[in-house]
Amino acid sequence: QVQLQESGPGLVKPSQTLSLTCTVSGGSVTSGSFYWSWIRQHPGKGLEWIGYIYSTGSIDYNPSLKTRVTISVDTSKNQFSLKMNSVTAADTAVYFCARGANVLFLASWGQGTLVTVSS
C-alpha cells in the first residue's frame, strides 16, 4: 500500500517561492506506470490539478500555472517536489500530493498541507 506525505513551510511571503516535497513509501517513484501529481484546494473550494511527473520522468503542468511551477523528482530519497514562484495570496491553499495509475484519476493521496501566503 503506497503512502504519500507532504512536507514544507506552512507560511510563504508574497512574491517568494513555495517549495513542497512529497515522500513516498511502499512504492518507487521510478517504477510502474504512475502519475505522481500535485493538486491544490483553495479554502472551502474545489480542486485544481497543478501538474505531474510520470514514472518515466516526463512532466506536464496545468497551463494556468505553467509559467510559475516546476515539478522534480529525487530518486535517491524516493521523493518528488513542487516549486511555485512569485506566489500571491491567491496561492493560499491545501496542497496534496497524489498518485494516479496509468490514467489521470487519483487513487492514493497524501493528507495535504496548508500553505498560507502572507507577509
Next chain:
Amino acid sequence: EIVMTQSPATLSVSPGDRATLSCKASQSVSDNLAWYQQRPGQPPRLLIYEASTRATGVPARFSGSESGTEFTLSISSLQSEDFVVYFCQQYNNWPPTFGGGTRVEIK
C-alpha cells in the same frame, strides 16, 4: 479546458434515502470520469472511475452512470458517514478538471 458543473451545490437527504448527484461536462469526456468523496480535513477518496467502476473497497451502495456528457453518482440508502462532499473529475483531456462539488447534508 473542460468545465465540469456539479448540481446541486447542496443536497438535503434523509438517512436511509437515495441521493442522486449530477455532473455535466462542457464537452465529451468519453467515460473518463471519476467521483471522489471528501470528508472534512481529509484528502479526497476515489469512489468511481471510468464513470461506473467502483474503486477497491467502495461499498456497493455507490454507483455511477453516464448519458453523453452527463454523469450521475447515486448513493442508495444513505449512511451517516455519507453526509459529506462529493467531486467529479474528468481525465479525458489535459488538464484534468474537477467539478465544484456537491455537499450532501442531513434533511
